[in-house]
Amino acid sequence: MGMIQTFRSVVQFDSITLDPVERRLKKIASIDDYRKVAKRRLPFGVFDYIDGGAEDERTLQRNTRDFSDIEFRPRVLRDVSDVDTSTSIFGRPASMPLILAPTGFTRIAHSQGELAVARAAARASLPWSLSTMGTRSIEEVAAVSDGDKWFQVYTWKDRGLVRELVERARHAGFTALWLTVDTAVLGRRERDVRRGMTLPPKIGLGTILDGAIHPWWTLDFLRNEPITFANVVGRNEDDGTTAVSLAEHVARQFDQALSWDDIDWLRTFWDGPIVLKGIQTVADAKQAVALGVEGIGLSNHGGRQLDDAPTPISLVEPVRQELGADATIICDGGVRRGSDIVKAIALGADAVSIGRPYFYALGAAGERGVDHMLAFMRDGLHRTMALSGVRSIAEIDRDLVQWKR
Numbered sequence: 001m002g003m004i005q006t007f008r009s010v011v012q013f014d015s016i017t018l019d020p021v022e023r024r025l026k027k028i029a030s031i032d033d034y035r036k037v038a039k040r041r042l043p044f045g046v047f048d049y050i051d052g053g054a055e056d057e058r059t060l061q062r063n064t065r066d067f068s069d070i071e072f073r074p075r076v077l078r079d080v081s082d083v084d085t086s087t088s089i090f091g092r093p094a095s096m097p098l099i100l101a102p103t104g105f106t107r108i109a110h111s112q113g114e115l116a117v118a119r120a121a122a123r124a125s126l127p128w129s130l131s132t133m134g135t136r137s138i139e140e141v142a143a144v145s146d147g148d149k150w151f152q153v154y155t156w157k158d159r160g161l162v163r164e165l166v167e168r169a170r171h172a173g174f175t176a177l178w179l180t181v182d183t184a185v186l187g188r189r190e191r192d193v194r195r196g197m198t199l200p201p202k203i204g205l206g207t208i209l210d211g212a213i214h215p216w217w218t219l220d221f222l223r224n225e226p227i228t229f230a231n232v233v234g235r236n237e238d239d240g241t242t243a244v245s246l247a248e249h250v251a252r253q254f255d256q257a258l259s260w261d262d263i264d265w266l267r268t269f270w271d272g273p274i275v276l277k278g279i280q281t282v283a284d285a286k287q288a289v290a291l292g293v294e295g296i297g298l299s300n301h302g303g304r305q306l307d308d309a310p311t312p313i314s315l316v317e318p319v320r321q322e323l324g325a326d327a328t329i330i331c332d333g334g335v336r337r338g339s340d341i342v343k344a345i346a347l348g349a350d351a352v353s354i355g356r357p358y359f360y361a362l363g364a365a366g367e368r369g370v371d372h373m374l375a376f377m378r379d380g381l382h383r384t385m386a387l388s389g390v391r392s393i394a395e396i397d398r399d400l401v402q403w404k405r
Ligand SMILES: Cc1cc2nc3c(=O)[nH]c(=O)nc-3n(C[C@H](O)[C@H](O)[C@H](O)COP(=O)(O)O)c2cc1C
Pocket: 049, 050, 051, 063, 101, 102, 103, 104, 105, 131, 132, 133, 152, 180, 277, 299, 300, 301, 302, 303, 304, 332, 333, 334, 335, 353, 354, 355, 356, 357, 359
């Protein structure tokens, strides 16, 4: 008896969590943890579509690794009792300098797809982006989110359709456009080649076995309406109602002739800010600003297009030096922690954007997973600011970081 009492006085019993999603989330402490849970819960082909990159995946790996080559020069004794992570992006308030990047086929991770991510972003007061290849329509998303919404444009050969989408986005209250400029043809994603990945997934023997050992995903997939490219159903021969490989789709539908002149064309029906997504050199950043482009999206598409392309974080400082105070610079790719946000801002970015982190969270725990992940990023940003002696985003300056030799 006495021993049990002693034991109880030193050990606090953890309360039992009945909610399975809550239980799963309690064990997740980093983006890599969401990734591991998503890997366990999603069919192999689905996980590889999200996780993979082009060719040898060297750019994919460097995108995150380059952040580890930067260290802080933290300042102490600065009264960090009041740290404020908020900022504004194109004049609109955001709770931190972070944007949810556009991703195609988001419903493949969870039936709610874009609706879940858009709602979570709005709750967190962060801009969220809808891809041209989205699996929920512009109007469906606008109906569930009054948060800041950006639309991402892929330029099809059918320019009339592009214009129509942009006009619909403007009508629905979207505030900025990403024009993706790194996808003239699709990068060779060898995991998808090996798996014979098509969108939507073709059902063969392999898929059935894969589905059987990932029953949660399979039930969610079967119980909900089919996944399609919701913005273009019936308007485009590859609208997601028949299975095609992404590479075939891009080759057939995307306009390889896209050039600098097309920015003027976009301006004839869009008067908000335009961000070029996929700028990879100082020279192109300079040309974009000379043409009046408001935003420079330093990006290699999360390592999914040209392998051995430069990493976004390595471009931030040279591009900022060239542009001076002009243009909003967004560092897109490889951001996995709040500390990565601080590093990008210190080198001269105005904001960062993330793709896989929310995709993993969605696959791991649905909409609540995305809420949880955004809170993780915000905590990390807040903590890093407190530990390095800065109280506001404006106080983060170049002196705060150095590249390791
Ligand atoms: C599964 C997946 C789908 C994507 N689809 C698109 C897309 O439709 N349009 C686009 O411009 N970028 C797309 N991207 C790229 C993201 O917008 C973003 O540039 C990239 O994910 C950033 O890198 P990160 O995943 O390391 O955060 C996609 C990325 C992933 C992982």
